[in-house]
Amino acid sequence: MLVFLCVSLFSGSNHFGIAGYYSMQALQEDMIGMSYTNTSPLVVPTRAKECTLGTNPISVASPANDGDSFVLDMATSAVALGKVELHHRRGDIIPEGWGCDSHGKLSTDPGKVLSGGGLVPIGGCEATGGYKGFGLGMMVEVFCGMLAGSQYSRHIRTWKVTDRVADLGQCFVAINPESFASGFKDRMSDLLSLHRNLEPAEVGSPVMAAGDPERIHMQRCEDLGGIPYHINVINHMNGVAKNIGVSPLLPSNRPMTE
Secondary structure, X not given: OOOOEEXXXXXXXXXXXXXXXXXXXXXXXXXXXXXXXOOOOOEOOOOOOOOOEOOOOEEEEEEOHHHOEEEEEEOOEOOOHHHHHHHHHHOOOOOOOOEEOOOOOEEOOHHHHHOOOEEOEOOOOHHHOHHHHHHHHHHHHHHHHHHOOOOOHHHOXXXXXXXXXXXXXXXXXXXXXXXXXXXXXHHHHHHHHHHHOOOOOOOOOXXXXXXXXXXXXXXXXXXXXXXXXXXXXXXXHHHHHHHOOOOOOOOOOOOOOO
16 A cells, blocks of 8 residues: 555653654655654744743755755744854853743843743744744644644743653654655755755855755764863853762863864
8 A cells, every 4th residue: 555644643741852863764765854842942933022832943845856855943032042052151142033021021141031031932032024924833743732632832841840741742743755756856856956056155065955964964964073062051051060070070171173
């Protein structure tokens, strides 16, 4: 029997890690994969002051020729919470459009975003299209909250609270492209090449398709023999390790070679 499309929904779940990990499973069968999840409320909707949506990531992976692929893996918030936390630990300000304070106003202070404020949807404020990211976050709730029968929006436990089950919902989709228009992988490769070969606006900054930056970073980590971290992050992790009696600690005097 030829399968065109499969959709699986789950409730009662928890943090599922990297959304792209699941969508990329379909690539092994030359299929298009999609994965979505709702999360604890960390995002302040357009025109609001309260966090009622999660970062609600979406991922789509599509095969092309010779092992190439398009892999989109993104939060529907402007950034993931971890990026704000990293800036806070490094003592850096964040770009405007990442988060807001407790009054719903955009802020470049990561401390205000993490203490009473929240992330903002993709697009930032309303004037720059934040309502579109708000809509995408709600779309994820349609599949992962409403359709899956899980908790949703402010009903999901807050981040880092562990006194009750998170009950997140997740949606996974697999599509067999051979059941539709012919020559899918050839045309997918052409689409990728068309954009990668565009003349860049800045010399030395080539146009990249979704998944390209991650592949480059993975190769760099392979070349370095590990994942590079900012020294403040290393010190933070070592502090946590000391508090719970974990040893040995991470080395903090190892310079990173270029």
